[in-house]
Amino acid sequence: MRMVCKIVLAVVFCCATTFAQNKQLLYDFYEIPQSLMINPGVKTSHKWHVGVPVISGISVQGASSGVTVNDLFANDGVDFTTKVQERLLDVMGNRDDFGSTSQIEGFTIGFRGKNRPDDYYSFGMYGEMDVISYWPKDLAILAFEGNGGNNIGRSFDLGDLNVRGEMVNVFHFGINRKVNPDLTMGIRGKLYSSIFQFQSIKNSGSFVTTQGTNNIFESAINADMQLQTAGVKGFYDIVDEDSGTTRKDVERLFSKRVLLGGNLGLGLDFGFSHQLNQQTTITGSILDLGFIYNAKDVWNYTFSGSTVTDGISVILPDDINNLDNDLWQDLIDEIDEALPHGENQEAYISWRPLKLYGSIRYDFGEGGNPLSDNCGCAVNPGGGINRDYYRNSLGGQLFMIKRPKGIQPALTGFYQRKLGRAITLKATYTMDKYSYTNVGLGTSLQMGPVNFYVLADNLLSYSNIADSHYASLQFGFNIISWNDN
Amino acid sequence: MKKLRYLLALVTLFAFQFTLVSCTEEQNFDQIEDLSLTPTLSTGIFYLESDEASINQAGPFNSFYFQEVNFDAFNEEYVSERLLEGTILYELENTTSKQLRVTIDFLSEDGQVLDTEVFNVPANTTDIITRDVYYGPGGKSLDILINTSGLRISGNNLSDSTSVSSNENPKVILRSGAEFEFELL
Numbered sequence: 001m002r003m004v005c006k007i008v009l010a011v012v013f014c015c016a017t018t019f020a021q022n023k024q025l026l027y028d029f030y031e032i033p034q035s036l037m038i039n040p041g042v043k044t045s046h047k048w049h050v051g052v053p054v055i056s057g058i059s060v061q062g063a064s065s066g067v068t069v070n071d072l073f074a075n076d077g078v079d080f081t082t083k084v085q086e087r088l089l090d091v092m093g094n095r096d097d098f099g100s101t102s103q104i105e106g107f108t109i110g111f112r113g114k115n116r117p118d119d120y121y122s123f124g125m126y127g128e129m130d131v132i133s134y135w136p137k138d139l140a141i142l143a144f145e146g147n148g149g150n151n152i153g154r155s156f157d158l159g160d161l162n163v164r165g166e167m168v169n170v171f172h173f174g175i176n177r178k179v180n181p182d183l184t185m186g187i188r189g190k191l192y193s194s195i196f197q198f199q200s201i202k203n204s205g206s207f208v209t210t211q212g213t214n215n216i217f218e219s220a221i222n223a224d225m226q227l228q229t230a231g232v233k234g235f236y237d238i239v240d241e242d243s244g245t246t247r248k249d250v251e252r253l254f255s256k257r258v259l260l261g262g263n264l265g266l267g268l269d270f271g272f273s274h275q276l277n278q279q280t281t282i283t284g285s286i287l288d289l290g291f292i293y294n295a296k297d298v299w300n301y302t303f304s305g306s307t308v309t310d311g312i313s314v315i316l317p318d319d320i321n322n323l324d325n326d327l328w329q330d331l332i333d334e335i336d337e338a339l340p341h342g343e344n345q346e347a348y349i350s351w352r353p354l355k356l357y358g359s360i361r362y363d364f365g366e367g368g369n370p371l372s373d374n375c376g377c378a379v380n381p382g383g384g385i386n387r388d389y390y391r392n393s394l395g396g397q398l399f400m401i402k403r404p405k406g407i408q409p410a411l412t413g414f415y416q417r418k419l420g421r422a423i424t425l426k427a428t429y430t431m432d433k434y435s436y437t438n439v440g441l442g443t444s445l446q447m448g449p450v451n452f453y454v455l456a457d458n459l460l461s462y463s464n465i466a467d468s469h470y471a472s473l474q475f476g477f478n479i480i481s482w483n484d485n
Numbered sequence: 486m487k488k489l490r491y492l493l494a495l496v497t498l499f500a501f502q503f504t505l506v507s508c509t510e511e512q513n514f515d516q517i518e519d520l521s522l523t524p525t526l527s528t529g530i531f532y533l534e535s536d537e538a539s540i541n542q543a544g545p546f547n548s549f550y551f552q553e554v555n556f557d558a559f560n561e562e563y564v565s566e567r568l569l570e571g572t573i574l575y576e577l578e579n580t581t582s583k584q585l586r587v588t589i590d591f592l593s594e595d596g597q598v599l600d601t602e603v604f605n606v607p608a609n610t611t612d613i614i615t616r617d618v619y620y621g622p623g624g625k626s627l628d629i630l631i632n633t634s635g636l637r638i639s640g641n642n643l644s645d646s647t648s649v650s651s652n653e654n655p656k657v658i659l660r661s662g663a664e665f666e667f668e669l670l
Contacts, residue, residue: 069512070510070512072516073512073513073514073516074511074512074513075511075512075513079519080516080517080519080520081519081520081521081522084520142524143522143669144522144524145524145525146524146525146526146527146666147525147526148524148525148526148527148664149525149527152527209527209528212529212662214532214660215529215530215531215532215660215662216529216576216660216661216662217529217662218529219529309529310529310532311528311530311532311661311662312530312531312554312556313531313532314531314533314534314550314638315533315534315535316533316534316535316536316539316549317535317536317538317542320539325552325553325554325555325635326554326555327554327555328554328555328558329555467510
């Protein structure tokens with residue numbers, strides 16, 4: 001039990017120190033090729049680009065909407081159980097979550113069509129791990145306080161158990177087309193190769209103990225719970241077998257799953273950028289509109305049923321001839337029968353976390369590159385309005401992600417400034433459920449053909465990163481060929 | 486060359502930003518060892534109900550109910566190792582015309598009586614008789630519960646077998662429940 005609790009807390013706080021999904025700094029930061037990955041319809045002005053394998057795009061992000069690592073683990077001399085009670089149980093609600101996403105780009109390549117210079121093609125592969133766990137408030141209170149004392153009459157919501165996680169390798173191919181001087185649209189197809197997936201997101205039921213109608217206490221439970229897993233048991237069996245080749249076996253299975261040997265899925269991204277006038281642009285994108293069909297290595301666990309019990313009950317004269325002395329075991333058997341728990345291998349579909357971005361941007365401050373010196377115009381002789389002409393941009397962005405308990409939004413205001421053609425800086429302020437003080441800063445440095453970018457969120461928390469509800473870091477190297485080099 | 490130096494300086498600035506600037510207060514993850522989970526669990530244990538006719542049928546000064554039941558709730562290893570303290574709650578109600586005695590023996594696995602609770606219940610009680618028996622420091626020994634493997638419950642009529650109460654639907658009811666504190670961690 002102690003080990004289980006430790007593992008749960010460790011997972012929770014490992015999650016809390018890695019990554020969440022919003023990439024507000026990268027969004028519409030079109031100097032960085034990876035911005036294509038979050039808006040396939042972003043303006044592209046490159047001739048081609050190649051991401052430096054493995055380090056072209058690394059992002060780690062962690063979020064906790066309730067407690068922070070520092071709240072619990074600060075070396076402050078306060079009793080740990082008291083901290084858990086006061087800072088976790090008394091504060092966090094069942095909509096608070098611990099979220100984590102990490103992403104690493106295997107490779108990425110983009111090039112402009114020779115015969116169709118309006119089109120920019122890009123393809124590549126990246127790995128992604130995404131875990132979200134809502135705080136199981138009622139179950140935690142049940143474990144800490146029990147059903148007795150002040151909790152007599154309290155209904156514990158079994159639906160509070162809500163967790164989803166997956167590791168997936170993604171192969172993708174996208175087309176970005178300049179439809180006209182003012183409009184760029186893009187689409188990206190994705191093939192998901194699942195490494196593992198688990199979800200327990202449609203649980204319902206309750207457990208309540210009340211003053212009984214017959215006996216002193218009466219407990220009632222009704223449950224409809226399920227944990228679906230795909231790809232987990234394969235790894236578990238290898239580790240459990242402990243054959244001496246565990247590491248090799250895990251690596252072999254992992255490689256197989258990365259290269260389309262596991263469960264597969266399909267997805268699409270859409271996006272656009274529309275220049276309303278010389279200085280105003282709106283953009284939008286929908287990402288990961290897709291699913292994975294989990295049919296291999298599936299292992300699901302179910303727990304459902306309902307029952308009411310007030311203990312052993314003998315009513316005379318009805319039970320006068322009942323000489324059974326195993327009444328306690330009979331009661332246990334009855335409860336077991338009323339609450340069947342089982343396993344099955346039924347295939348299931350898991351939906352990818354759907355994401356939506358939108359933005360409006362106002363460019364100002366003449367002094368950038370002249371209108372005729374449009375990186376994009378060289379391949380699009382039709383020309384257009386040169387966004388590079390303006391040094392500054394100001395705007396707002398909206399991000400929404402579909403999570404198991406609903407849509408999770410984030411609102412961002414940003415300021416972007418170009419320092420010559422080599423350096424672009426972007427500063428953001430973001431409000432979401434994790435933080436109202438999230439100030440981020442990013443830069444893209446162009447040194448000849450070499451592009452380096454680094455984007456970091458929630459800088460105000462860096463004085464004590466353990467006390468942060470949200471942390472994010474993205475960076476990468478690319479080789480970019482502009483149209484004039 | 487000047488531009489290159491400028492760029493390098495910026496890169497260095499960012500490197501510092503994420504290494505030196507970011508810091509954290511001292512954390513002690515070993516505190517998790519100090520986590521203590523001691524929930525209080527409540528449950529009904531035993532409910533006995535008998536109408537007056539059944540008591541009369543058993544005869545005067547006789548036992549109208551006698552049963553030994555296996556009861557391993559407390560001596561399950563997982564429970565017995567974690568039981569800190571607890572209270573067994575009893576409630577008795579008697580609207581029959583009989584004076585009754587209800588006895589509960591806590592039996593060990595080999596049938597030894599570990600403890601006994603005796604309730605002498607007057608006839609026609611208007612109030613519910615309650616008794617809370619505490620097990621743990623300052624109370625009865627927890628070993629009684631931990632070693633209990635069965636309960637012997639008997640109901641004895643201390644009166645005649647002919648009288649009938651004027652109360653509506655006269656009966657005797659024994660209720661029992663438990664509130665126990667466990668140390669899960």
